[in-house]
Amino acid sequence: EVQLLESRGGLVQPGGSRRLSCAASGFSFSTYAMSWVRQAPGKGLEWVAAMSGSGDTTYYSDSAQGRFTISRDNSKNTLYLQMNSLRAEDTAVYYCAKGGGSYSFYFDHWGQGALVTVSS
Amino acid sequence: EIVLTQSPGTLSLSPGERATLSCRASQSVGSNYLAWYHQKPGQAPRLLIYGASNRATGIPDKFSGSGSGTDFTLTISRLEPEDFAVYYCQQYGSSPITFGQGTRLENK
Numbered sequence: 001e002v003q004l005l006e007s008r009g010g011l012v013q014p015g016g017s018r019r020l021s022c023a024a025s026g027f028s029f030s031t032y033a034m035s036w037v038r039q040a041p042g043k044g045l046e047w048v049a050a051m052s053g054s055g056d057t058t059y060y061s062d063s064a065q066g067r068f069t070i071s072r073d074n075s076k077n078t079l080y081l082q083m084n085s086l087r088a089e090d091t092a093v094y095y096c097a098k099g100g101g102s103y104s105f106y107f108d109h110w111g112q113g114a115l116v117t118v119s120s
Numbered sequence: 121e122i123v124l125t126q127s128p129g130t131l132s133l134s135p136g137e138r139a140t141l142s143c144r145a146s147q148s149v150g151s152n153y154l155a156w157y158h159q160k161p162g163q164a165p166r167l168l169i170y171g172a173s174n175r176a177t178g179i180p181d182k183f184s185g186s187g188s189g190t191d192f193t194l195t196i197s198r199l200e201p202e203d204f205a206v207y208y209c210q211q212y213g214s215s216p217i218t219f220g221q222g223t224r225l226e227n228k
Binding site: 110 | 153157159165167170171176206212216218219220221222
């Protein structure tokens with residue numbers, strides 16, 4: 001059974017940093033692309049960042065480019081999202097999501113989500 | 121960036137009825153890399169359709185996807201109570217990956 005377990009989010013001050021992690025199990029982690037998708041309270045889905053299965057290719061949304069870094073440790077079956085210079089508008093539930101293939105970015109499994117609140 | 125526009129914003133139907141949801145892209149979606157999800161309150165989204173017309177594992181055949189290029193449709197043939205949710209389309213044919221704004225399917 002595929003499982004994706006995000007670390008807890010939490011409260012972060014504006015300008016601060018937070019690293020999210022997503023522990024994966026039940027599939028061959030290095031074979032699949034992984035992404036982060038977020039959802040602001042009461043709003044729709046917004047893709048944040050993606051990484052290929054091997055980690056050789058990364059993609060970022062404009063809002064994430066330059067502030068967020070996606071990475072993965074295939075030896076630990078774990079995906080990360082390092083978020084810096086956080087703003088109030090980054091407040092959202094962050095989901096990690098498994099891709100349909102190594103370079104395929106539809107999302108066939110999702111984690112439970114981690115709420116990150118950016119506020120003073 | 122490919123902008124996806126979903127219509128209608130809200131669809132009010134009764135159990136047993138047929139639902140037709142639309143997703144229109146601002147430019148052609150490469151390789152018809154278009155997916156559909158639904159999301160119930162307090163839950164993560166669930167994949168229904170990928171590649172415009174391929175049902176995901178475990179998704180019943182009452183869900184069907186069609187379309188190509190810039191116009192895509194999700195059809196639910198016979199609504200059941202558990203189908204009332206928010207539905208999103210997503211294109212993954214080019215970066216940035218984008219989602220539509222969602223269609224809320226509500227029980228009339």
